[in-house]
Amino acid sequence: MRRTDRLFEIIQILRDGGLHRAQDIADRLEVSVRTVYRDMDTLVASGVPVEGERGLGYMVREQITLPPVNLTxxxxxxxxxxxxxxxxxxxxxxxxxxxxxxxxxxxxxxxxxxxxxxAWKFAIYPFADAARGFSHMATLRAAIKARQKLSLQYRRIDGTLTQRIIRPLHMEYWGRVWTLTAWCDTRAAFRVFRVDLIEDATALPELFVDEPGKTLADFDPCN
Amino acid sequence: MRRTDRLFEIIQILRDGGLHRAQDIADRLEVSVRTVYRDMDTLVASGVPVEGERGLGYMVREQITLPPVNLTxxxxxxxxxxxxxxxxxxxxxxxxxxxxxxxxxxxxxxxxxxxxxxAWKFAIYPFADAARGFSHMATLRAAIKARQKLSLQYRRIDGTLTQRIIRPLHMEYWGRVWTLTAWCDTRAAFRVFRVDLIEDATALPELFVDEPGKTLADFDPCN
DNA sequence: ACGCAACTGACATAAAGCTGTCAGGAGGGT
DNA sequence: ACCCTCCTGACAGCTTTATGTCAGTTGCGT
Structure with missing residues (x-):
């Protein structure tokens, strides 16, 4: 598991708002506690609002939303x-x-x-690995809007491939990774996919409608 | 010299629109030819419009500007x-x-x-080293707009520090690096600074006006 | 006072990335 | 034919980064 992937995982774990000990996170990700402390350093330095309390564990502060300003x-x-x-x-x-x-x-x-x-005309020469996985974004965006089911081929972090039918609901940007939140018809559960790990996405003719328990509002990040 | 810095340098070299042999670039950057080829790979993969002609050398294709489309x-x-x-x-x-x-x-x-x-509400957790050097951008932008001279403390790639008075003219984004193009009063010449290498930037009360030979229009990238 | 768990620093080792060298292949020009 | 140059693959050595281990410190709650 690459370091970046692990940082992303840690955020996912912390996202439930609960208290987490470094030891537990270390066990779950199969690394040493020391590594978790180093990762936490990285996250904090990157602006993730996580706080450690001695004797307790780690928690995320709620995100502060800024009030609207003026036109200019x-x-x-x-x-x-x-x-x-x-x-x-x-x-x-x-x-x-x-x-x-x-x-x-x-x-x-x-x-x-x-x-x-x-003065802001840009000459843009991306070195980007930022572009990795962007090739499917058009398809995904379109499908979310059209409420169109998708056939997804996805490469898990361990390298294995899976094929599934999903109802795409929502996309998020995590600074390094894009995620696609969806109801997975195949597994009958919510799933969060990393866009850069999607091998192939094909829009199906089949549309879907909001069903109780399968809408974005029903989704609870804590698994 | 870090790899990223070298890639950036190569772009600067190619920017004059001329033909460059890998050997020459290699000599200038003090690396092997093989490394230059690898760098070119990286640049091409990153979308830099550079092309190699066997028996000739490397050249950049002119950038294609797209025609305006419709509102939507x-x-x-x-x-x-x-x-x-x-x-x-x-x-x-x-x-x-x-x-x-x-x-x-x-x-x-x-x-x-x-x-x-x-569907595009973003939960943003930057891991960013992207943010490195952004701390001076506000100052720089303001100075460009106000035509205000700047006192700049700059760390060269070899690590040495310099201090200069400049007239900031223009900023560009290169995918990984921001640059500030300026007329350097101290050296009496145009200089391109990398924003992430700026240690300190202080706006001076002194303003400047366009003088012949010192405007952005007079700047020629080919040194 | 004690336990807990977040922290920090130092060091050794393992993994990953970068670079140079070598040995070739391929396309274009003369 | 020949030369020029781009281009590719393989490998070895070097540098950097990541990780684990150990030994200790700090703050909080009971």
Whole structure:
């Protein structure tokens, strides 16, 4: 198991909001306690809101949501930057959308403001492993929107392949990894898939509707 | 010299649009030819438009700019995604701007569209080394806009420190590294600085105006 | 005072990544 | 034909990173 994968797993474990001892996490991931402490360091340094209490264990603080602010050229810059990054990383559809949106905004703005935004024209040469697994994102996005079932071929962390029929519900971004939350028809349970481990995703003609117990609202991260 | 730094250097070398032999690049960067070939592999795999011609050398293809497209919910998604990424990575100002902008857009949209966009609510836990060096970005951006001179403390790749007065002109994003293009008053020449190697940046009260030969338009990447 | 569990530092070892060397192959130009 | 250069694979040595072990410290609760 690669280090990155383990960090991701730790977040998943902590996500239930409960108290977890380093020893338990170590046992579960089959590493030494020392390694868990080092991982926690990394997570904290990366901004994950986790806190350790001596004698107790680890817990995540609830995430703080920020109140809305005012309109400004700050936001314009954020937008340009965001579009530049999306144009670099995401799937072709999004890439085009990002580029056209950026151009459209430039076109609408008064010329003086454009000059400002111009300082942000990006020459983008991704070195990216960031792009790994982005190839399926278009399919997944479309299926979530269309409420279309998917046939998924997935490579588990241990390397084995599985095939399943899922109802895609939700995507999340974890800084390094994208996840797809779905109801798995094959296993009759919620599952979270890492997009970068998806080998193949094919949209099926079959649509699905919300059924009690199978909607995103019913999903509980604590397994 | 770290590998990442070398890749970045290679791009700089190729940027002049000329033909370069692997041997020459190898000599200049003091590595073997084999290593250059491996680096080229990496660059190509990362989307850098470089091409090798047997018997000739390496050249960059000119970048293709895409024609503008139409307005749509694609663009909305690109925007949401972009804001999520910016909120993760950029400096505090941009971060807030991105968050508020995303919220503002959500607020303006009809509820049906919001439901779509909702599938993209991001829980963001950056593992980021992406954030390295972002601490100065706010200062740099502000100085570019205000045409304010900067006192820069910069760590060269060999580890030595330099201090200079610069006129910040332009920022670029290279997928892994941000660069700041500036006229260096101290050296009386254009210089490109890597933002992640900037130790300290202090805005000076002194402003600057465009002088012939010192504007961004006068800058020629081929040293 | 005691136990618990988070922490820290130092060190040895194992795994992974990077690089150079060598030995070739392949396409284009002369 | 020949030369130039890109390009590939294999292997050995080096460097970096990751991990485990050990020995200790710190803060909290009982």
């Amino acid at each position: 050229s700050e936001e314009l810059e954020a937008l340009n930057l965001g579009m530049a990054i999306v144009a670099e990383a995401a799937d072709p559809d999004l890439r085009n959308a990002a580029l056209s949106l950026a151009e459209k905004i430039d076109a609408v703005l008064p010329t003086q403001t454009v000059a400002e935004a111009d | 919910s694609e663009e909305l998604e690109a925007l949401n995604l972009g804001m999520a990424i910016v909120a993760e990575a950029a400096d505090p100002d941009l971060r807030n701007a991105a968050l508020s902008l995303a919220e503002k857009i959500d607020a303006v949209l009809p509820t049906q569209t919001v439901a779509e966009a909702d």
